[in-house]
Amino acid sequence: MLPQDFFRYTVKSVAAQRLRSFLTATGIAVGIGAVVLLTSLGEGLQQFVLAEFTQFGTNLISINPGKVTTHGISGALISNVRPLTIEDARILKNIPQIIDTVSVVQGNGAIESGGRQRRTTIYGVDASAARVWRFEIAAGQFLPDDPPRAARSFVVLGSKVRQELFGSSQALGTRVRIGGELFRVIGAMESKGQLLGFDLDDSVYIPTSKAMALFNRDSLMEINLLHSAGSSSTSVAEQVKKVLVARHGSEDFSITTQEKMLEVLGGVLGTLTFAVGAIGGISLLVGGVGILTIMSIAVNERTGEIGLLRAMGVERSQILALFLGEAVVLAAIGGLAGLGLGVGGSWLCSLLIPALPAHTSWSYAAAAELLAVVVGLLAGVLPARRAAALHPVEALRAE
Amino acid sequence: MIQLQHIERVFMVGEEEVHALRDVNMAAEAGEYIAIMGPSGSGKSSLLNILGLLDRPDSGSYELDGTLVSNLDEKQQAAIRMHKIGFVFQFFHLVPRLSAFDNVALPLVLSGVKPDERQTRVSAALAAFGLSNRARHRPDQLSGGQRQRVAIARATIMQPSVILADEPTGNLDRSSGIEVAEILEELNHQGMTLIMVTHDPEMGKRSRRQVLMVDGRIEGRTREDRGQ
Ligand SMILES: Nc1ncnc2c1ncn2[C@@H]1O[C@H](COP(=O)(O)OP(=O)(O)OP(=O)(O)O)[C@@H](O)[C@H]1O
Numbered sequence A: 001m002l003p004q005d006f007f008r009y010t011v012k013s014v015a016a017q018r019l020r021s022f023l024t025a026t027g028i029a030v031g032i033g034a035v036v037l038l039t040s041l042g043e044g045l046q047q048f049v050l051a052e053f054t055q056f057g058t059n060l061i062s063i064n065p066g067k068v069t070t071h072g073i074s075g076a077l078i079s080n081v082r083p084l085t086i087e088d089a090r091i092l093k094n095i096p097q098i099i100d101t102v103s104v105v106q107g108n109g110a111i112e113s114g115g116r117q118r119r120t121t122i123y124g125v126d127a128s129a130a131r132v133w134r135f136e137i138a139a140g141q142f143l144p145d146d147p148p149r150a151a152r153s154f155v156v157l158g159s160k161v162r163q164e165l166f167g168s169s170q171a172l173g174t175r176v177r178i179g180g181e182l183f184r185v186i187g188a189m190e191s192k193g194q195l196l197g198f199d200l201d202d203s204v205y206i207p208t209s210k211a212m213a214l215f216n217r218d219s220l221m222e223i224n225l226l227h228s229a230g231s232s233s234t235s236v237a238e239q240v241k242k243v244l245v246a247r248h249g250s251e252d253f254s255i256t257t258q259e260k261m262l263e264v265l266g267g268v269l270g271t272l273t274f275a276v277g278a279i280g281g282i283s284l285l286v287g288g289v290g291i292l293t294i295m296s297i298a299v300n301e302r303t304g305e306i307g308l309l310r311a312m313g314v315e316r317s318q319i320l321a322l323f324l325g326e327a328v329v330l331a332a333i334g335g336l337a338g339l340g341l342g343v344g345g346s347w348l349c350s351l352l353i354p355a356l357p358a359h360t361s362w363s364y365a366a367a368a369e370l371l372a373v374v375v376g377l378l379a380g381v382l383p384a385r386r387a388a389a390l391h392p393v394e395a396l397r398a399e
Numbered sequence B: 001m002i003q004l005q006h007i008e009r010v011f012m013v014g015e016e017e018v019h020a021l022r023d024v025n026m027a028a029e030a031g032e033y034i035a036i037m038g039p040s041g042s043g044k045s046s047l048l049n050i051l052g053l054l055d056r057p058d059s060g061s062y063e064l065d066g067t068l069v070s071n072l073d074e075k076q077q078a079a080i081r082m083h084k085i086g087f088v089f090q091f092f093h094l095v096p097r098l099s100a101f102d103n104v105a106l107p108l109v110l111s112g113v114k115p116d117e118r119q120t121r122v123s124a125a126l127a128a129f130g131l132s133n134r135a136r137h138r139p140d141q142l143s144g145g146q147r148q149r150v151a152i153a154r155a156t157i158m159q160p161s162v163i164l165a166d167e168p169t170g171n172l173d174r175s176s177g178i179e180v181a182e183i184l185e186e187l188n189h190q191g192m193t194l195i196m197v198t199h200d201p202e203m204g205k206r207s208r209r210q211v212l213m214v215d216g217r218i219e220g221r222t223r224e225d226r227g228q
């Protein structure tokens, strides 16, 4: 049998049962699709997440009140947690490796100007925030470095807030009302985009002490530290801990280094990758079982044909090859459809999240197709062996 | 050309031995036309299966064209089936998804004949059997007689020396049965040895020689000339 005739014969057999073949190939397609999607996005996803979380700068450490353990927040939190204060932040700045600190208070509130009003996120921050978080100022300037007690009522607007309240008219220098108090607009930010669904442009920045008064708080929600590039985040975190424990009497706060955050995210990504991989694996398994089932049915239905082929001088080994070939063709079609699904899926992902780089390498695509073929081969072995083992006389009698 | 000696074929059905063939001796010259007849279960198909190398005897020897084929291995027997033997079945055994053309071409495809040679040989065969205008039809679009003609075209496309037909007219009405018999006889005239199993005495009478089987044995030979 010429190779092209062998191929034609198997493809014709598969094509003769269009619906059945389609359904069988679908299992393989989903499996291969998941594998391709995974390999296409895998690397890009890591880079994307890293970029997302370092866009506010690297070498950051954040301190939050309350001790977070692996079991959540310890009971000590309720009784004797000392709040984080601006004074804590000021003292921490004395650690040599720490370049700057930001004392953060955050809440929601209305901001109004003229007739217009908008509810946005209000951040109470220090002048240092622009540098620590790498803010880009579009117009004017960021908050001045006033002493906390004598902070002036200035506000810097996120790009969206500025657009909504002022449109194309001049915002700088105008007064806006936030929670009943008047603030003078001294700056407007460049658009920052979104971070995991939070619209960073839909927010305004006022001095920390003003925000504390506004939200009626006497403590901070977070302190952010920027440490020098050369210093190790763990050793800085150790020093921070020592200083704060000395001040608070116990470890009633949590320190999160950026590395740790990325580690946790890496873990989440790992789980996600594992889940998609598992779906792919299970689909391939189900697809393989599907091929095995369909090929077994085909051998039953075509017993007479097998007898005929034997009568025409086809050897057992060739019968085996023919049915293995059919299983492989089924799986290969599923594999190709899976490549389409995977490439299309990753393209769609990169369309929805432009920053997410998707790249399908040809070697991975070829490997995925090979995987499909191997699944087909394995699934085809049993039915094909059964077909080859049939006695020609018995087989001819079947029809 | 064909020489069977002391052929025995025993099937085990549960604990019981069923003697399908008992000490069968038979010889056939090249170009002969033999009808194998006998009651149901007498071993006609079993004999034809041995002749067609689809089954092996439990004992005895089978010589075909001077070769002791009963001793050949599976591969060599397959090659003989491919090149020397053409089968025609009661139920046609056409491949349902293939056109008449592709069904006839199948033996050529399996033996690795190139497409352009296939084209000419199959077209010629279809024309010879009056099937040229049915080349693209699938078996389910053909009548019983047409199907059997396709099957005969397929059985003879490799120019075998023997045609083995097991009740080739058993599934056809009278007129298409006669038509099919005439085609087979024409092939016999051209020199192919024709061995045909049939229940039908009318069909049997057409042959030059009848072999009667009873309970696995050949009972005696009846020589008849056509028209006698
Ligand atoms: N595979 C088998 N297993 C068991 N017994 C078998 C087998 N094949 C044939 N036989 C038995 O061998 C005997 C001869 O069978 P065979 O098919 O050759 O008869 P036949 O003359 O062709 O009958 P019919 O005219 O009905 O086709 C029968 O008794 C049958 O039951």
Ligand SMILES: [Mg+2]
Pocket (backbone or CB within 6 Å): B044, B045, B046, B166
């Ligand atoms: Mg029979």
